[in-house]
Amino acid sequence: MKISVRNLEPTKVKLTITVDPEEFNPYLDAARKEIAKQVNIPGFRKGHVPGKIIDQRIGFAAVAGEAVNNGVPELYSKALEEKKIHPMSQPEIDVQEVPESAKDETKLKFTATVERRPDIELPELDGLEIDVPKAQVTDEDVNNRLESLRQRFGTLVGVDRPAAKGDFANIDLDAQIDGESVDSQEGVSYELGSGTMLDGLDEALEGLSAGEETSFNSKLQGGEHxxxxxxxxxxxxxxxxEELPELDDDFAQDASEFDTLDELKADVRKAAERDAEGRQATEARDAFIAKLEEGAEIPVPKGVKADMLEQQLKNVTADPSKATDEQKADAEKQVVKELTDQMVLDALAEKLDVKVSQADVTNFLASIAQQYGMDPSAFIQAIVKNGQLGSAVQEVGRSKGLLAGMRAVTFKSEGETLDLSSFLGEAAEDEESESVEAASAAAAVADELAKKDDENTADAE
Structure with missing residues (x-):
């Protein structure tokens, strides 16, 4: 097999693949056998028709077509492996030449245009030190947690006065465009100052008492308008x-298993310290990836970026065409960051020769299935059917590579070496590790499957 590679862009190549007859013949023979199973030819048992008879009765063109359909994907994969090209998208295949008969010496020739991962030079990990901010817990952190706990035990009490910031107002809303109501809601509970609904609502409500009403102009946040x-x-x-309970021993007993407020505060501080250490581990991960990308100009595949950007905007707004310049800029920044990180982690996994076993992927997908209350076997079959298995394998590989890479460097905070083993695990213990990206990818598939099941149920009813 002869392979020529033409670089169209830093992240796009065109392969021209010419296949010698001896390499294409096995696909022709396999096609003849498959066709023989499907046709009835007098004088021969089904599935036992000689290849020459298949060529004569069915036609060599049909045989060659079947062989091309089955052979080109495998031959394309071999070409990628031989040329060490890492595809980032599905290829555009163009079959240019095919033999017209069994005796035709014309070689199968096809081209494949595909976006690829660019070559990425990673720094050596041995001796690499990375600084991470210190994990700190302040009295303010503890007090904020206690305040959140108080709010969980708070009660709402009606007041006969104008609404102020922090109050909860029960309101009716009616949005009108050109005098016509386009959206309305009744009995909505809203916390003044939270800014969780329409722009201008907080200012409109402040100072109003029960029974009073007003109007204001605002841009609608959802729906067809x-x-x-x-x-x-x-x-x-x-x-x-909102009336909150006093912070005393009685509150500690009502809100926890502790008898005194001091004991509750001590436990809250411990929880805050654990969370701070978790945030520090996350910061270490981000700093590690940033170190891998430091000083490197890594181009991203344009087509892949465009597809991801469209999906990202769909998550932001119902109509991506109406997205603001700010929304588009933020979405593009996120997509470029996500793509860059993925490519760098793929390169890292390759550099560290990370192996992803069937058990790795099975355990990962089974854990996702359990989170969604789905049968693991059915979920894995659905992943395969939806063409998502490759993505799952890739994500697990990225996760294992990330953990292995972080274990190979030294993290320090204010000159002291950090022990992140409780987050990174040991080299032999990362078989069941998951990445946030992998969980998100699998969860998205599960969501789609659940949606389809709901639609099918609705149709059946």
Missing amino acids: EGEEALVKVKVNSVKT
Whole structure:
């Protein structure tokens, strides 16, 4: 097999693959056998028709077509492996020459245009030191956690006064465009100052009492009129304020298994310290990846980037074409970062010769299935059917490579060496490790499957 590679872009190549007859003949023979199983020819048992008879009765063109369909993907994969090209997308295949008969010496020739991972030079890990901020817990952190706990035990009490920041107002909303109502909600509980609904709502509500109403202009945040300016009428049905329990021993006993507030505070501090160490491990991971990318200009495949950007904008707004310049810029920044990190971690896994076993992938997918309450076998079969198995393998490889790489370097904080073994595990213990990206990818598939099941159920009813 002769392979020529033409670089079209830093991340795009065109392979021209010419296959010698002796390498293509096995695919022709396999095609003849497959066709023989499907046809009835007088004088021969089904599945036992000689190849020459298949060529005569069915036609060599049909045989060659079957052979090309089965052979080109395998031959393409061999070419990628031989030329050490790492594809980032599905190829555009163009079959240019095919033999017209069994005696035709014309060689199978096809081209494959594909976006690829660029060559990435990674720094040597031996002796590499990476600084990470110190994991700190302040009294303010502890007090904030205690305040959150208080709020869980708080109660709402009606008040006969104008609404103020921090109050909870029960409101009715009616959004109108050109005098026509396009969206309305009744009995919505809203915390003033939270900024979780329409722009301008906080200012409109502040100072209103129960029974009063007002209106304001705002851009709608969702629905078919998302992004359009509307006149929003709001009515206050009631105003309530939150009453919190006193921070004392009685509260500690009600809110926890501890008898005193001091014991509760000590436990809260320990929890804060564990969380701080977890954040430090996350910061170490991010610093490690940043170190791998430091000073490198890593181009991203344009087509892959465009597809991911479109999907990212769909997650931000119902109509990507109406996305603001700021939304587009933020989405592009996220996509470029995600793609760059993926390619760098792929290169790292390759550099460290990371192996992904069937058990790695099976255990990972089984754990995702359990999170969604799905049968592991059925979930794995669905992953394979949906063409997601390769992505799962790749993500597990990235995760294992990331852990192995982080174990190979030294992390320090204010001059002291950090022990991240509780987060990184031992080299032999990362078989069941998961990456956030892998979990997200598999979870997305599970969501899609669940959606399809719901649709099928609805159709059946």
